[in-house]
Amino acid sequence: MVGVGNPPWLTGAVRGDTSRTAEREVREPGGVGMVEQEAARYVEALAEAVRGHELAQRRAWWDLATGEGVEEAARVAEASALAIDDLYGRPEEAARVRGWMEELEAGSLLRRQLERVAREQARCAGPGELRREIVREEVALQARYHGFRGRDGSGEELSGPAIEAVFEGERDVARRREAWEASMQVGDAVAEAVRRLAGLRNELARAQGHRDGFAMGLAHQGLDEGWLMGLLGRIERDTREPYRVRKARLDGRLADRFGVAEDELGVWAGADPFFQRSPGLEDVGEALESWLAGRDPADLATRFLDGLGMNLRPVMASSDLEPRAGKSQHAFCVHLDRSGDVRILSNNRRGRTWAMTMLHEGGHAVYERYLDPGLPWLLREPAHTLVTEAVAMWLGRQAMDPEFLVEFAGAPADEVTPLAAALRREQAFEMLLFARWVLVMVHFERALYADPQAGDLAETWYALKQRYQLVEVPPDRAGREDWAAKIHLALAPVYYPNYLLGELLASQLRAVLLEESGERTLSDNLAAGELLIARVFRPGARLPWERLVEEATGEALEPRHFLREFAGRVSP
Numbered sequence: 099m100v101g102v103g104n105p106p107w108l109t110g111a112v113r114g115d116t117s118r119t120a121e122r123e124v125r126e127p128g129g130v131g132m133v134e135q136e137a138a139r140y141v142e143a144l145a146e147a148v149r150g151h152e153l154a155q156r157r158a159w160w161d162l163a164t165g166e167g168v169e170e171a172a173r174v175a176e177a178s179a180l181a182i183d184d185l186y187g188r189p190e191e192a193a194r195v196r197g198w199m200e201e202l203e204a205g206s207l208l209r210r211q212l213e214r215v216a217r218e219q220a221r222c223a224g225p226g227e228l229r230r231e232i233v234r235e236e237v238a239l240q241a242r243y244h245g246f247r248g249r250d251g252s253g254e255e256l257s258g259p260a261i262e263a264v265f266e267g268e269r270d271v272a273r274r275r276e277a278w279e280a281s282m283q284v285g286d287a288v289a290e291a292v293r294r295l296a297g298l299r300n301e302l303a304r305a306q307g308h309r310d311g312f313a314m315g316l317a318h319q320g321l322d323e324g325w326l327m328g329l330l331g332r333i334e335r336d337t338r339e340p341y342r343v344r345k346a347r348l349d350g351r352l353a354d355r356f357g358v359a360e361d362e363l364g365v366w367a368g369a370d371p372f373f374q375r376s377p378g379l380e381d382v383g384e385a386l387e388s389w390l391a392g393r394d395p396a397d398l399a400t401r402f403l404d405g406l407g408m409n410l411r412p413v414m415a416s417s418d419l420e421p422r423a424g425k426s427q428h429a430f431c432v433h434l435d436r437s438g439d440v441r442i443l444s445n446n447r448r449g450r451t452w453a454m455t456m457l458h459e460g461g462h463a464v465y466e467r468y469l470d471p472g473l474p475w476l477l478r479e480p481a482h483t484l485v486t487e488a489v490a491m492w493l494g495r496q497a498m499d500p501e502f503l504v505e506f507a508g509a510p511a512d513e514v515t516p517l518a519a520a521l522r523r524e525q526a527f528e529m530l531l532f533a534r535w536v537l538v539m540v541h542f543e544r545a546l547y548a549d550p551q552a553g554d555l556a557e558t559w560y561a562l563k564q565r566y567q568l569v570e571v572p573p574d575r576a577g578r579e580d581w582a583a584k585i586h587l588a589l590a591p592v593y594y595p596n597y598l599l600g601e602l603l604a605s606q607l608r609a610v611l612l613e614e615s616g617e618r619t620l621s622d623n624l625a626a627g628e629l630l631i632a633r634v635f636r637p638g639a640r641l642p643w644e645r646l647v648e649e650a651t652g653e654a655l656e657p658r659h660f661l662r663e664f665a666g667r668v669s670p
């Protein structure tokens with residue numbers, strides 16, 4: 099999964115020298131032929147103009163993340179973002195594009211490019227001053243989140259890594275509670291600003307003809323709200339009971355681990371402040387760490403991708419993978435120029451987390467590398483954020499796959515085999531837990547935009563956490579704005595659905611492509627690799643994501659594969 103330091107653009111895009119080959123079927127003079135010529139000239143000129151700014155912007159992002167000439171990079175990043183928005187934010191051009199789209203047949207390369215342009219134009223519509231104000235608020239909030247340090251009971255500052263260390267290893271429940279409270283303090287400090295920002299997004303949404311910021315966020319990503327909420331309802335129903343059973347077992351284990359009664363555990367007993375990762379339902383954590391302890395994560399990902407017939411070496415050669423002072427703490431993949439300059443930034447250490455991270459980012463990277471270089475520039479990017487996330491998530495899951503562990507990490511088969519069932523159960527619990535956490539986030543975000551000034555958002559937050567995650571409401575938190583401690587709500591608006599949709603698609607790709615390849619796993623599965631390249635990577639954004647999923651897997655995006663894989667059940 100990506101973090102907040104890792105927004106959608108990072109896995110976006112490519113560029114190239116062949117955009118001039120944009121399809122131009124010149125028929126007879128006048129009529130559709132003229133429209134095509136005019137539209138094709140417009141698309142070509144626009145792509146040419148955007149391309150330069152996008153390259154400058156992505157180079158600046160890379161420099162910012164690697165700590166090179168940060169001040170200049172920040173200036174260039176902002177200037178190029180504004181220049182791109184300016185190119186797309188011209189109402190008279192948006193009207194012309196809509197006109198051409200009505201004239202041109204759906205399905206052609208030219209029409210598809212116009213659709214992509216129209217989507218960007220819709221994003222950039224509305225009063226320019228309001229959009230700039232939103233950007234300024236976001237930048238200011240980002241600085242406040244990153245600069246904030248919580249304090250423990252004695253007034254001592256606790257850094258992010260110090261809090262993480264407590265969540266990872268501390269057995270004293272009182273000390274865990276102190277760290278958790280410190281991690282929530284930023285909420286009260288920023289809540290008012292986040293509410294104001296949500297109000298500004300609502301204003302922009304209404305200017306663009308949307309109900310509110312939530313509806314706008316989904317519309318800009320081409321996600322239908324009714325469909326999404328229906329899908330989440332089904333996920334909720336079908337994961338409720340399996341989650342309840344496993345959560346009860348987990349509580350028992352945690353009570354043993356911390357030496358307290360179950361009703362004394364508190365929300366701070368989890369592996370992180372929001373209870374979004376598994377604190378270990380099964381005893382596999384130590385074994386996984388020991389198997390992966392001696393392995394270089396970059397080498398693992400490279401060899402694994404070799405087995406799929408995908409070459410990650412050119413990416414590795416230009417990547418920045420070692421931890422270093424002054425560089426971004428996150429991991430991400432970026433395609434700088436849409437013509438093959440794909441890089442990964444990471445902070446690799448030995449162990450499970452970074453092995454999974456490199457497999458995940460390696461997935462984004464090969465998607466970008468294997469885009470058809472003959473596609474017009476505007477279509478030379480993944481079909482959708484959720485599709486590239488699905489690929490990355492499927493690959494990331496391998497870090498817990500018994501066959502991967504033996505074959506690529508060199509773990510002794512006689513140690514892995516007896517733990518295979520427990521590994522599967524642990525991974526299934528992680529998926530259920532994550533799905534339930536996404537339900538909290540999406541429902542809360544919807545409530546936030548419905549009324550950013552609502553007096554009961556703090557209560558709504560814990561009501562949703564209680565309902566979907568089955569966690570107790572912590573004592574003495576009345577009126578505390580803990581929800582605002584979750585940085586995504588401020589800085590990655592309406593992004594969370596992509597995480598769950600990506601996991602659903604990962605399971606669907608797995609079910610269909612493994613079956614077709616005739617193998618049980620992805621390890622050394624050249625046939626599955628070929629299918630991924632041909633059906634998912636090469637087409638880029640040539641098709642709307644819904645069509646791409648149908649053509650790649652034979653059906654629309656469907657939760658059934660995910661539910662079967664991890665919840666062991668499917669409703670009729």
Ligand SMILES: [Zn+2]
Pocket residue numbers: 099100458462486487490
């Ligand atoms: Zn990702």
